[in-house]
Amino acid sequence: MPTALPTVAPTATHCPYCSLQCGISLAPRGRTVAVTPTDFPTNRGGLCAKGWSAAELLDHPDRLTTPLVRSGDRLRTASWDEALDAVAAAITASQGTYGPDSVGCFGGGGLTNEKAYLFGKFARVALRTSAIDYNGRFCMSSAATAANRAFGIDRGFPFPLADIEQAEAILLVGGNPADTMPPAMQYFDAARERGARHIVVDPRRTATARGAALHLQPTPGTDLAIAGGMLHIAIQEKLLDLDYIAARTSGFAKLRSGAAAYWPDRVERITGVPVESMRKAVRILADSASAMILTARGAEQHSNGTDTAQGWINLALALGLPGREFSGYATITGQGNGQGGREHGQKADQLPGYRKLADPAARAHVAAVWGIDPDELPGPGPSAVEMFQRFGESGGVRALLVLGSNPVVSAPDRTVVREKLRSLDFLAVADIFLSETAAQADVVFPAAQWAEEDGTMTNLEGRVLLRRRALDPPPGVRNDLQLLTALANRLGKGKYFSDDPAVVFDELRRASAGGIADYAGITYDRIARENGVFWPCPAPGHPGTPRLFSERFAHPDGRARFIPVHFHEVAEQPDDRYPYALTTGRTMRQYQSGNQTRRVKALNLNDPIPRAELHPDLARRHGIGASDMIELRTRRGRSQFRAELTDAVRVDTIFVPFHWGGVHSANALTDSTLDPHSKMPAFKACAVSVTRIASPDGDQ
Numbered sequence: 083m084p085t086a087l088p089t090v091a092p093t094a095t096h097c098p099y100c101s102l103q104c105g106i107s108l109a110p111r112g113r114t115v116a117v118t119p120t121d122f123p124t125n126r127g128g129l130c131a132k133g134w135s136a137a138e139l140l141d142h143p144d145r146l147t148t149p150l151v152r153s154g155d156r157l158r159t160a161s162w163d164e165a166l167d168a169v170a171a172a173i174t175a176s177q178g179t180y181g182p183d184s185v186g187c188f189g190g191g192g193l194t195n196e197k198a199y200l201f202g203k204f205a206r207v208a209l210r211t212s213a214i215d216y217n218g219r220f221c222m223s224s225a226a227t228a229a230n231r232a233f234g235i236d237r238g239f240p241f242p243l244a245d246i247e248q249a250e251a252i253l254l255v256g257g258n259p260a261d262t263m264p265p266a267m268q269y270f271d272a273a274r275e276r277g278a279r280h281i282v283v284d285p286r287r288t289a290t291a292r293g294a295a296l297h298l299q300p301t302p303g304t305d306l307a308i309a310g311g312m313l314h315i316a317i318q319e320k321l322l323d324l325d326y327i328a329a330r331t332s333g334f335a336k337l338r339s340g341a342a343a344y345w346p347d348r349v350e351r352i353t354g355v356p357v358e359s360m361r362k363a364v365r366i367l368a369d370s371a372s373a374m375i376l377t378a379r380g381a382e383q384h385s386n387g388t389d390t391a392q393g394w395i396n397l398a399l400a401l402g403l404p405g406r407e408f409s410g411y412a413t414i415t416g417q418g419n420g421q422g423g424r425e426h427g428q429k430a431d432q433l434p435g436y437r438k439l440a441d442p443a444a445r446a447h448v449a450a451v452w453g454i455d456p457d458e459l460p461g462p463g464p465s466a467v468e469m470f471q472r473f474g475e476s477g478g479v480r481a482l483l484v485l486g487s488n489p490v491v492s493a494p495d496r497t498v499v500r501e502k503l504r505s506l507d508f509l510a511v512a513d514i515f516l517s518e519t520a521a522q523a524d525v526v527f528p529a530a531q532w533a534e535e536d537g538t539m540t541n542l543e544g545r546v547l548l549r550r551r552a553l554d555p556p557p558g559v560r561n562d563l564q565l566l567t568a569l570a571n572r573l574g575k576g577k578y579f580s581d582d583p584a585v586v587f588d589e590l591r592r593a594s595a596g597g598i599a600d601y602a603g604i605t606y607d608r609i610a611r612e613n614g615v616f617w618p619c620p621a622p623g624h625p626g627t628p629r630l631f632s633e634r635f636a637h638p639d640g641r642a643r644f645i646p647v648h649f650h651e652v653a654e655q656p657d658d659r660y661p662y663a664l665t666t667g668r669t670m671r672q673y674q675s676g677n678q679t680r681r682v683k684a685l686n687l688n689d690p691i692p693r694a695e696l697h698p699d700l701a702r703r704h705g706i707g708a709s710d711m712i713e714l715r716t717r718r719g720r721s722q723f724r725a726e727l728t729d730a731v732r733v734d735t736i737f738v739p740f741h742w743g744g745v746h747s748a749n750a751l752t753d754s755t756l757d758p759h760s761k762m763p764a765f766k767a768c769a770v771s772v773t774r775i776a777s778p779d780g781d782q
């Protein structure tokens with residue numbers, strides 16, 4: 083049992099989970115801390131069940147408190163020196179035989195900016211490998227790619243979250259904040275009380291959809307066709323903002339001609355969404371003085387996810403929304419530091435400040451901050467799934483270091499992922515618990531938790547926040563900055579690294595200066611004084627940038643770009659053998675791979691076994707009753723769930739949550755076909771069959 087002791091109280095900090103980064107205060111309670119919500123701008127005193135129970139993990143009996151080293155089939159306890167020596171020796175041996183790129187790094191969207199930054203620097207400076215990517219690839223990459231193409235910048239919300247309250251109309255595609263980030267609903271609810279009309283596009287009638295004025299319920303993976311159909315209607319009904327298009331955008335002529343293909347009857351046949359609903363939705367957006375289009379993973383986690391996000395951006399631009407007061411396009415980030423995690427260098431093609439690794443000027447700037455020659459920097463590397471697919475192969479990664487991620491549960495097609503991880507010569511994982519991925523490792527490092535370290539996070543709005551240390555980590559536990567610095571020392575590169583978060587952040591500020599995500603003017607003191615600072619913030623006297631597009635977009639000509647996109651069916655269509663569409667998502671009480679939340683008693687009470695949602699008509703066809711155990715099968719594997727019969731899901735679609743591993747793994751089923759632009763896997767749509775395997779009490 084860990085023996086952590088609170089050191090400072092009360093401590094203002096943030097919830098460790100999602101991108102809302104709700105403000106909380108931590109006060110001593112016995113050997114750990116108690117959580118109280120604070121009046122922070124994103125949560126205004128609200129908190130969800132995950133936030134309330136977050137402190138339970140600090141002294142959880144499963145907590146790792148000593149390094150582990152593999153000895154045959156089992157992991158045995160070891161000293162930090164022994165574990166660090168083993169990893170350094172494996173890196174040296176692998177790179178000596180196979181070259182620098184034979185060692186890979188895989189990070190997480192929950193790491194602080196300091197850790198994400200130092201991990202990217204560690205890969206490029208200490209390892210000189212191009213093989214680094216992170217699990218944000220599975221989360222935000224499609225929306226980020228689309229936003230970069232259209233606006234020249236990728237910040238999930240280009241305006242403060244509170245603007246939602248003022249918008250007269252909102253179209254939300256593939257997101258369910260009522261379950262995934264309940265405190266954010268106060269903004270939606272307040273808007274509805276003021277008369278706002280909300281439209282939700284989702285294959286399920288979710289809690290969010292139930293509160294909306296209009297619900298469009300498409301077949302999974304067909305959102306892009308709806309966006310095209312709505313654009314077609316907007317053109318047909320002369321609802322476009324032509325002055326805005328002329329003054330603030332480029333490329334509309336091409337888009338207009340492409341939209342002709344999406345006549346509404348055709349779109350209804352593709353999507354199952356009635357023409358009248360699409361017509362109504364467009365009119366609501368166009369008739370409102372302020373309107374937003376928001377997308378989330380339901381729209382983006384497809385093999386056509388980038389084009390789908392682009393389709394919604396095109397519609398937003400055609401209606402003149404981005405940059406208008408209380409209007410625009412935004413994407414709802416998932417992971418706690420999903421935004422900052424993709425800005426500072428743990429992504430395969432990036433350097434800090436959202437700079438491109440392939441850009442000579444960016445390389446020169448960052449190399450100067452790091453005190454190395456630009457030619458020493460490796461080039462862009464493979465994306466997450468591409469890296470996984472080549473584990474253990476000639477030219478691929480043979481030794482891997484994983485920080486704060488659990489790809490055995492969270493990556494698509496987990497059977498292949500597990501096998502590929504086994505084909506590595508060496509796997510090291512740093513985590514707080516023995517995750518499914520850590521259990522396969524050769525060395526496991528016990529990592530400090532959110533309340534035991536300082537650092538910054540960047541929330542869904544692009545607001546940089548301060549996460550404060552409220553108590554010491556248990557003896558034997560170190561943070562990831564200490565781990566990376568100790569490894570760099572052993573690799574002879576220690577002089578380039580510091581494990582002091584304030585020093586690392588100061589260096590990050592300099593490395594990001596002049597980049598798109600410019601943090602140069604942000605300090606820990608300012609964040610504390612100002613309730614966070616919005617990037618870009620290029621100088622100490624700069625106020626930060628809560629709203630990005632009021633005057634101009636980030637392309638050199640200041641205009642947003644229409645990008646013509648075309649609907650293609652998802653890679654895997656239902657057929658005789660796998661007759662239904664499978665889609666995946668999150669539930670209210672679990673978070674990501676469940677490595678944390680599955681260990682919290684209060685969160686696990688309701689759902690110890692994940693529930694698959696299926697329509698009663700579909701269930702009847704297969705003799706499935708409420709709460710029966712069922713087996714789902716796809717071309718990649720099989721998995722078991724408890725049946726939840728609900729007419730909230732389409733009759734041709736089955737929904738499963740992805741927070742579990744083992745026999746309940748949703749990602750044993752999912753398709754790893756990649757979006758060609760973002761390399762996002764097709765998590766949200768594949769073909770599935772269903773069989774009843776047992777009654778609720780286990781009888782056959």
Ligand code: SF4
Nearest residue numbers: 097099100104130133
């Ligand atoms: Fe934590 Fe997100 Fe819940 Fe807020 S909404 S308490 S940040 S999990």
